[in-house]
Amino acid sequence: xxxxxxxxxxxxxxxxxxxxxxxxxxxxxxxxxxxxxxxxxxxxxxxxxxxxxxxxxxxxxxxxxxxxxxxxxxxxxxxxxxxxxxxxxxxxxxxxxxxxxxxxxxxxxxxxxxxxxxxxxxxxxxxxxxxxxxxxxxxxxxxxxxxxxxxxxxxxxxxxxxxxxxxxxxxxxxxxxxxxxxxxxxxxxxxxxxxxxxxxxxxxxxxxxxxxxxxxxxxxxxxxxxxxxxxxxxxxxxxxxxxxxxxxxxxxxxxxxxxxxxxxxxxxxxxxxxxxxxxxxxxxxxxxxxxxxxxxxxxxxxxxxxxxxxxxxxxxxxxxxxxxxxxxxxxxxxxxxxxxxxxxxxxxxxxxxxxxxxxxxxxxxx
Amino acid sequence: xxxxxxxxxxxxxxxxxxxxxxxxxxxxxxxxxxxxxxxxxxxxxxxxxxxxxxxxxxxxxxxxxxxxxxxxxxxxxxxxxxxxxxxxxxxxxxxxxxxxxxxxxxxxxxxxxxxxxxxxxxxxxxxxxxxxxxxxxxxxxxxxxxxxxxxxxxxxxxxxxxxxxxxxxxxxxxxxxxxxxxxxxxxxxxxxxxxxxxxxxxxxxxxxxxxxxxxxxxxxxxxxxxxxxxxxxxxxxxxxxxxxxxxxxxxxxxxxxxxxxxxxxxxxxxxxxxxxxxxxxxxxxxxxxxxxxxxxxxxxxxxxxxxxxxxxxxxxxxxxxxxx
Numbered sequence: 001x002x003x004x005x006x007x008x009x010x011x012x013x014x015x016x017x018x019x020x021x022x023x024x025x026x027x028x029x030x031x032x033x034x035x036x037x038x039x040x041x042x043x044x045x046x047x048x049x050x051x052x053x054x055x056x057x058x059x060x061x062x063x064x065x066x067x068x069x070x071x072x073x074x075x076x077x078x079x080x081x082x083x084x085x086x087x088x089x090x091x092x093x094x095x096x097x098x099x100x101x102x103x104x105x106x107x108x109x110x111x112x113x114x115x116x117x118x119x120x121x122x123x124x125x126x127x128x129x130x131x132x133x134x135x136x137x138x139x140x141x142x143x144x145x146x147x148x149x150x151x152x153x154x155x156x157x158x159x160x161x162x163x164x165x166x167x168x169x170x171x172x173x174x175x176x177x178x179x180x181x182x183x184x185x186x187x188x189x190x191x192x193x194x195x196x197x198x199x200x201x202x203x204x205x206x207x208x209x210x211x212x213x214x215x216x217x218x219x220x221x222x223x224x225x226x227x228x229x230x231x232x233x234x235x236x237x238x239x240x241x242x243x244x245x246x247x248x249x250x251x252x253x254x255x256x257x258x259x260x261x262x263x264x265x266x267x268x269x270x271x272x273x274x275x276x277x278x279x280x281x282x283x284x285x286x287x288x289x290x291x292x293x294x295x296x297x298x299x300x301x302x303x304x305x306x307x308x309x310x311x312x313x314x315x316x317x318x319x320x321x322x323x324x325x326x327x328x329x330x331x332x333x334x335x336x337x338x339x340x341x342x343x344x345x346x347x348x349x350x351x352x353x354x355x356x357x358x359x360x361x362x363x364x365x366x
Numbered sequence: 367x368x369x370x371x372x373x374x375x376x377x378x379x380x381x382x383x384x385x386x387x388x389x390x391x392x393x394x395x396x397x398x399x400x401x402x403x404x405x406x407x408x409x410x411x412x413x414x415x416x417x418x419x420x421x422x423x424x425x426x427x428x429x430x431x432x433x434x435x436x437x438x439x440x441x442x443x444x445x446x447x448x449x450x451x452x453x454x455x456x457x458x459x460x461x462x463x464x465x466x467x468x469x470x471x472x473x474x475x476x477x478x479x480x481x482x483x484x485x486x487x488x489x490x491x492x493x494x495x496x497x498x499x500x501x502x503x504x505x506x507x508x509x510x511x512x513x514x515x516x517x518x519x520x521x522x523x524x525x526x527x528x529x530x531x532x533x534x535x536x537x538x539x540x541x542x543x544x545x546x547x548x549x550x551x552x553x554x555x556x557x558x559x560x561x562x563x564x565x566x567x568x569x570x571x572x573x574x575x576x577x578x579x580x581x582x583x584x585x586x587x588x589x590x591x592x593x594x595x596x597x598x599x600x601x602x603x604x605x606x607x608x609x610x611x612x613x614x615x616x617x618x619x620x621x622x623x624x625x626x627x628x629x630x631x632x633x634x635x636x637x638x639x640x641x642x643x644x645x646x647x648x649x650x651x652x653x654x655x656x657x658x659x660x661x662x663x664x665x666x667x668x669x670x671x672x673x674x675x676x677x678x679x680x681x682x683x684x685x686x687x688x689x690x
Contacts, residue, residue, distance in 0.1 A: 336468025344461035
């Protein structure tokens, strides 16, 4: 559908209205639960940005969402739906974990570098599989990525319960990595520069995520390969006519998408927990869908949307702590509502807005 | 030998019990997908229904009120899906994901607010659950060789929702293949413009299909919380909606093959609990996770055309736009 709306409406007003609807419904739920929505918002904002530690945690969650948001957005550029971010992040974590467990004693920058590459490689492989299946066998990525999420979960459970479990303990998690494998904490990094921020698990992954945003932008809009990918996303026949192979682009897109999702594990595994744990992906892969939709596939939008969800995540725990009638899962509800209104129902206000803001239609040829 | 026979009977009975939610959800999905609506929201509808069933049963003390509430909630979620996908031509997958996530959060939030049990809804009374039913003469006939134990242990002794699920399959097959509604349903998923040309509303057909989807998913959800289990717990559908979706694809969107896919997946689930720590001849010990992953792996192989070929309804996932 060609958009007739001016950009500020299409990229500004419409997403804001959709977001507003999501928060309106969330507010209604808060009222039904018998709490004041205004107080809830105040608590959320304070919990997310009110003090140094909170900001650190907000940015820590934001980092996860940038990675998974970029992953979903990249696949979208090629017209693909990757709901396998969860599984790709999990398998990416396996890559990091293996490096951490077996190469952790290597000198600092080298071990970490290999870890980063392993995250991208393992996640990329888990993304390549549905890409290949789509390109060569015509199996729809939506279904195959869902199935691969479950398979990834089974593999990881098996590995963490059996071979990778730390000897002599019952909890399914690996040994703690050598300190040389830990990504530097940002409060230490900034402390060295004379900047004081609160203690939090916020680590260098945020910087890696921001670099990925830049690379994503360069790749999608400034390279030949990115152009080819977008052509396939817009119209496969046009791509074929232009000499672009959709199959190849689909495989590249899914592999890169999986690699981005896999790198989410850097933040959790190398940055925060320093060991491989069960279910460290915590649903962040699915939130990536909301982030990509909200961010309209643009890195700046994705960073803003990731920040919004990061703030919701961190603020949500404050909210649950102070409002006994509301628990942490309220954040999940808000995420779902954002996906509903910003994604599934994104066209709801469009006719109404078009009636008001549409540019004068191009005069039809008489 | 006697022991093995009992084992087989128990395994079969537990397969039926585990297949019940899959069958109901897969038949639900069949109606949606045959009409051209992708429904990855089966999981969310089931979970929402499971919560509604437990909450309503706990408040009123009646399992039947629980069942009706569950069906109502699931119906409403299906209509929301229709509102997004049909009315506003939204993306079917995005809408399904939205419903899954919203429900996954909303269940524990409401459970906490209303029951204060850390996101759970406990079911305590006997009347709040569907109890197993002893079919007539089960005890008397139990001594009849071979058929007696099968009747007494495998066919008799389930709760009513299991029988409803069993009934849902022939009923679905009849509706889809033998009624006018079914013909139109299949047509609307393959070639909506042809249906439209015949003067039948594509929108109305798809909404009707989703109504059935909602009601069936509601029964599946109620089964989880007030029949098989006692009470609602966080994420209690545990991927069963997706497993049902896998069964739907594995059965190539046809009721009877879908039934067998559900039974196969349920059998895998039933046997994995028994295989834990057991050394099999030749293979050795099979990790339970391998059996858990098997249905998903099989579905991928099928989708890829390595074992047979699964071809989806042609117009699936595409919003229907009438030409102006």
